[in-house]
Amino acid sequence: MTVAVVTGADSGIGRATAVRLAESGMDVGITWNTDEEGARRTADEVRAAGRTAAVARLDLTALPDAVQAVDALADGLGGLDVLVNNAGTGTSTPFLDIDHATVRTVLDVDLGGPFLCSQHAARRMIAQGRGGRIVNVTSVHEHQPKVGAAPYCAAKGGLGLLTQVMALELAEHGITVNAVAPGEIATPMTGQEDRDVRREERPGIPLGRPGDAREIAAVIAFLAGPDASYATGASWVVDGGMLRMGPQAGSRLTSGDWRRP
Template sequence: MATIAPLPEDRRGAPMRAVVTGSDSGIGAATAVALAGGGCDVGITFHRDEQGAERTAQQVRERGVTAAVRQLDLTDLPTAASVIDELAAELGGIDVLVNCAGTGTAQRVMDMDFDTWRQVLSVDLDGAFLCSQRAAAHMIEAGKGGRIINITSVHEHAPRVGAAPYCAAKAGLGALTKVLAMELAQYDITVNSVAPGEISTPMTGQEDVDPRTESRPGVPLGRPGHAKEVAAVVAFLATPAAGYVTGSSYVVDGGLLLMGPQAGGMLSDDSWREP
């Protein structure tokens, strides 16, 4: 019987410095803590919730690593992206960028003004583009490879009524992920997206809710997800073990996307048409 040769040892070692945007709560906070648990110093950003960012920083420091905190307003572009440079300078470099900061709407296209449309795209797509560009420049200069991980959504892959700019931004970020994966591969920088479904976070109005207590009959696993379940996938993608994974989208949704035609065929009224 033929034997399988072991994988070559990764000479670059594990990443040591990460920046997670939007890490004052929810998925971003859980990701920052997960990366800290793996030995990464972490740059934490917030928009308005400075206290939330400091809580995340405390949890990071409790794991024996460094935390640096900055405000990041992705409605102020391109200026705000310089925060990535500031964090890279304080941490001594950047090996991992997680683009998690985001916003959304619950409004129909015909009721939406252009400013609302542009604000969501600015934060969710333009911001991720600029932060990725800044982080990649540091990774290329250091010559040690790196990881860029974009938090998209199941709406990278499927639409939702009342979420036009959010869906457009997340689908665009999914495509940007693939282009970056191709362009940055020569520098040993991998780029992937993680696409959560409904996760119990402040963004979904479920802060401090145990998802195991919430019933979701339309989701095969029957419940929302926990932010830590998304963070675990992000943390994996940041490790040397994921060194041959790039340009992929990892869906973390309890099977929600599998239900498309199945769930559609079971609807008994038009309530789905409302945001």
């Protein structure tokens, strides 16, 4: 695998993944939506690892035309072997209060965008004739619900099943498709980027802390590399044990605060 495209690589998990893939020997296409400066900082880190970087804007609320950015990056880098669908968004709005426009935006960015990006990438991989890797970044909320996140959970759950369908249909072309489902990770989305996760206490998580973006990037890099050649159609949960706490956490709650986003 020599060329990867990582969507939403201007910060957080996307940036950590782009750098990790560069360190493993890949040239990397980097997309951004609102933070061009952040994307260029990621590109600088990729180049510091000795690899080629290219940057393009990808606004997944402007489907389907926006997905042409994936093709443009692949053209500029000379091919496409790995696609990481990392770009995403979410809400913290009660189900009864959320408006249709917000629902549509979340579904487009978190589900429609990865669907179309994967189509473009897979067609290119098939034409190249050397297989490929697609990794969809979902969430623990691919598997379990969260109050105030109805469209986000719907999109991530859908992306999890889409991953399985893609894995079945693309296997004959040597393309593997997996999901990585992070728990609470120290990123801009959770307001924790650049914090030392070892100093953050999370009593409800068995490992006792949030995750670092680089811990997610390591799993993505494994799935994008040669050692994962027989792994496809799975969701790789990386959450410090969070999902295992369902009944245990429920039995220990002391207030109804969980009902509010």
